[in-house]
Amino acid sequence: MSAPTLLGHVGAVAGATINVRQFEGTASGIAIIGGRSYRIGQVGSFVRIPQGYHDLYGIISDVGATATPETLVDSGARGDRWIKVQLVGEVLEATFERGISQYPAINDQVHLVVEEDLARIYGTADTGQVTIGRLSGAESIPVRIDLDKLVTRHSAVLGSTGAGKSTTVTSLLRSLSVGQGDHSSFPNARVLLMDIHGEYGRALGEVAKVFRVNPLENEERLYVPYWALDLDDLLTFLLGKTEEKALTAIQDRILREKTAVLAQMNYPGVDANSLTAGSPLPFSLKSLWLHLIDPEIKTWVENTQQNSAQTAPGDAETLTAPTYPLPGQGNTSPFANKTNVLSIRRQLEQLRSRLLDRQYDFMLHPGPWEPSLDGVTQSDLPQLLESWLGHDRPITVLDLSGVPSSILMRLIGGILNIIYEALFWSREMPEGGRARPLLVVMEEAHRYLGRDDANLARDAVQRIVKEGRKFGLGAMIVSQRPSEIDETILSQCGTFFSLRLSNSSDRSKVQAALPDSLSGIVDSLPVLRTGEAVITGEAAKLPVRCRITLPEEGKRPTSEDPHVAQNWSKERSNENYVNVTAAWRSQNPRWKEE
Known part of the structure; x- marks a missing residue:
């Protein structure tokens, strides 16, 4: 009698790709094992191939007639009961490792991966592992990523509008600073977030220091001294x-x-x-x-x-x-x-x-950093860097929503250049990037990192992704249009959090840059649920489909869609368009008459 997890047998081996003949007894689309139901032959799910004292693991990338081995395409053996699998790693004793030391043989058994197997892969909470969510196919299994590789090898969070990018970034940053589940926090974390639309101030409130051109309560005024820029x-x-x-x-x-x-x-x-x-x-x-x-x-x-x-x-x-x-x-x-x-x-x-x-004014009349007529200032660069990087909270949010669009690119480039130069030249000091690494998160990156944009911001980010690893400066690129981002920058990102992507050119860009070229995984990007991501690359033990843990209500970014039906159904109230034009003219959406 066959094991309940038996999926099929190896029919062909070509490098890291194997073709599996589905077992005749797996006619049903669902298997009940240990009281839990599992979908059989799902693209993106894992399989296990026992090899004596250790097990090989792979990911299903194709199912059906298109998964038939090429040598059988024109023969009578062609059918719809084939599965194509990409080998990704193995478990030796109790430790999972990327890569394989041997290949399977023809007719080796291929088994469905159950939660006990997944726990062997994802269940270890090693030092430097950060819990960010749960496996989509097994909610009891936490997904952890390697913090060292996330920061030093750079990363990208990609997804169409409404796919949950801002919420995902908020969740990731909260995981780094306050932790999730069984994982302790990192009190000495250092993150700098470039917030283009002013979405994160409320979401990260108690773990972040927020700088804004027009500050609200408990926020600091943003100053960027002109004399520190290029x-x-x-x-x-x-x-x-x-x-x-x-x-x-x-x-x-x-x-x-x-x-x-x-x-x-x-x-x-x-x-x-x-x-x-x-x-x-x-x-x-x-x-x-x-x-x-x-x-x-x-x-x-x-x-x-x-x-x-x-x-x-x-x-x-x-x-x-x-x-x-x-x-x-x-x-x-x-x-x-x-x-x-x-x-x-x-x-x-x-x-x-x-x-x-x-x-x-925030740049040309920068408060205590504005020089007198003879060039003397009350505050200098040490105070500026300390206010951004040396305070007692793990995250700094630079809210640039009040910055005129005519200078936004220059300002972002200038800020990044200040950060780069400071951490580069202080790399051997306690305040430098090697002793206390910094993660720079860049929202709406496609706006200033385009392939054809010759600007200071793109040049600064290129320097960070090429050289930042050496002195503790990591980048996280956040964008809804990866196809518009400079190829040099995207290719340097070692980890991808790919949320729902509807545009085919964006998906192909992701597929070309992924460390694990699994077309079946990329093809699932248009059907991911909101807040669900395919995580691939160096910070993930395996390419995985993950439900990102959502922050609680009140700690989410202000980027959700307006409630049209709810607001249109309200009774009309008195409206004051003097306030509308005042907010426009002041470039401050929260303008109030004094």
């Missing part, structure tokens, strides 16, 4: 298109301002002989503007250009230009200036408008 990119934003000669002169002036600041302030590690215009030291944009505008509008009493015709001095603090009479016609006084003229009046007008625009 100088070339900053000048492009502030001035627009500028001739190379003028840019060089502007950078020379910035270098002189930074040199003057260095002479009066002590900045550990800064050598005056190696100082450049791009060194992350403060300088005053207001002083820079006044110094540059003066020669552009200056006039002289006589043509020898020795006596200025100025009638009123300028004021850098209020961005008021000095007053000069307009130059006269021909050889008539006053005379136009010919010294240090860069012909950048239009660019300086743009710089002035940027400085006066309140929506850029």
